[in-house]
Amino acid sequence: MAEKDNGKINVGVDLGTSNLLIYIEGRGVVFKEPSIIAIDKATQKVVAVGNEAAELVGKVHDKVEVIKPLKGGVISDIEMIREILDFTFDKLLPGGVQSIHKLLLCMPSEITATEKEAIIKLGNELGVQRTKIEEEIKASAIGGGINIYTPIGNLVIDIGGGTTNIGVISLGDVVLSKSTKVAGDFFDKQIMHHLKDKHKLEIGLQTAEKIKIKLASLVGDLPCDEEENVLTYNAMGRDLISGLPRMAVVGAKEIRKIMLECFESIKSTLISTLEIMPPELSGDLVDNGITITGGGALIKGVREYFEEIVKINVKIASSPINAVVDGTKSLLKIEREHYYGDY
Ligand SMILES: Nc1ncnc2c1ncn2[C@@H]1O[C@H](COP(=O)(O)OP(=O)(O)OP(=O)(O)O)[C@@H](O)[C@H]1O
Ligand SMILES: [Mg+2]
Numbered sequence: 001m002a003e004k005d006n007g008k009i010n011v012g013v014d015l016g017t018s019n020l021l022i023y024i025e026g027r028g029v030v031f032k033e034p035s036i037i038a039i040d041k042a043t044q045k046v047v048a049v050g051n052e053a054a055e056l057v058g059k060v061h062d063k064v065e066v067i068k069p070l071k072g073g074v075i076s077d078i079e080m081i082r083e084i085l086d087f088t089f090d091k092l093l094p095g096g097v098q099s100i101h102k103l104l105l106c107m108p109s110e111i112t113a114t115e116k117e118a119i120i121k122l123g124n125e126l127g128v129q130r131t132k133i134e135e136e137i138k139a140s141a142i143g144g145g146i147n148i149y150t151p152i153g154n155l156v157i158d159i160g161g162g163t164t165n166i167g168v169i170s171l172g173d174v175v176l177s178k179s180t181k182v183a184g185d186f187f188d189k190q191i192m193h194h195l196k197d198k199h200k201l202e203i204g205l206q207t208a209e210k211i212k213i214k215l216a217s218l219v220g221d222l223p224c225d226e227e228e229n230v231l232t233y234n235a236m237g238r239d240l241i242s243g244l245p246r247m248a249v250v251g252a253k254e255i256r257k258i259m260l261e262c263f264e265s266i267k268s269t270l271i272s273t274l275e276i277m278p279p280e281l282s283g284d285l286v287d288n289g290i291t292i293t294g295g296g297a298l299i300k301g302v303r304e305y306f307e308e309i310v311k312i313n314v315k316i317a318s319s320p321i322n323a324v325v326d327g328t329k330s331l332l333k334i335e336r337e338h339y340y341g342d343y
Helices: 077-094 113-126 137-143 184-199 205-215 252-276 279-288 304-309 320-338
Strands: 007-016 021-025 027-033 037-040 048-051 063-069 098-106 130-135 155-160 165-172 175-178 232-239 244-249 291-294 315-318
Touching: 007 077, 007 137, 007 320, 021 077, 021 175, 021 320, 027 077, 027 320, 037 077, 048 077, 077 113, 077 279, 098 113, 098 137, 098 320, 113 130, 137 155, 137 165, 137 175, 137 291, 155 252, 155 279, 165 252, 165 279, 175 252, 175 320, 184 244, 184 252, 205 232, 205 244, 205 252, 232 315, 244 252, 244 304, 252 304, 291 304, 304 315
Parallel strands: 007 098, 098 130, 155 291, 291 315
Antiparallel strands: 007 021, 021 027, 037 048, 037 063, 155 165, 165 175, 232 244
């Protein structure tokens, strides 16, 4: 639509700790890959971005550096964010990043004013005409299927890679939000530590993530195969004592224990959010329930886990990892319809 709209290209970006998702008006979600970049140390040239860069994690020689420019939901390397955006838009758009009229970037609510300024400046330097930052929890609520423009309280829990963000939204804005660094990356680290402690095996974070995706669960039956055998994962790593390569069989039961320990912190963040929520908005949740977005929404039993705590209806977004970028679609559209300034 926007490309026909006076040749203006409007773009929505979810720059997450784990995943970078890009929506181009009129084309849809055109990019969904890990927020990872590989750089040639000598020339500082980009070697790979996204999936290709992710394949290099933990496997490169000392000439190439693999960088995750967001850690724990915050920007840790703005130069690398510039490189990722520049490189990716060069591939996606014939005119590169300079052909973007409006760039709507979703960032965590916690980013500081200085970080916001740095991102806007980055957009200007790359040649984007207008760069706007939006709170990712707001976009994730929209993408999670909530009509945020009514005077009704809504609560969203976005369990991402770097942070779990809990936001209360009403009348189109974030009324309050809280976050904890207990999210996907933290779960992976805890699984890695567990393998070291209990199985005397050192594994990489990639393996820990694979274990989590296959085995993680919170309540209800443990994940099983078709023959109803509880799932296991054959984890390959290095024996802590002998230093030799070895395999350990990890079970879904031991991973449940780790996940429940991790979720204690998410549970307390949720309870402390509910405690300070204005009572009228809090009452709205009885009808509206709570919505879960982000990759962590895919953990087995997550809905039942929160329903048990809050005793109200809990919904999982239909496409949890896409919720933020899907929200940018509506945000760009709403602005186009209601904003008559220099749009
Ligand atoms: N099926 C699954 N089960 C459990 N976890 C999963 C599953 N699929 C993805 N994840 C995890 O979800 C996380 C990524 O989610 P998401 O893309 O929402 O994060 P992000 O937006 O990049 O991070 P943040 O919002 O914290 O900056 C990763 O930790 C990934 O391992
Ligand atoms: Mg996110």
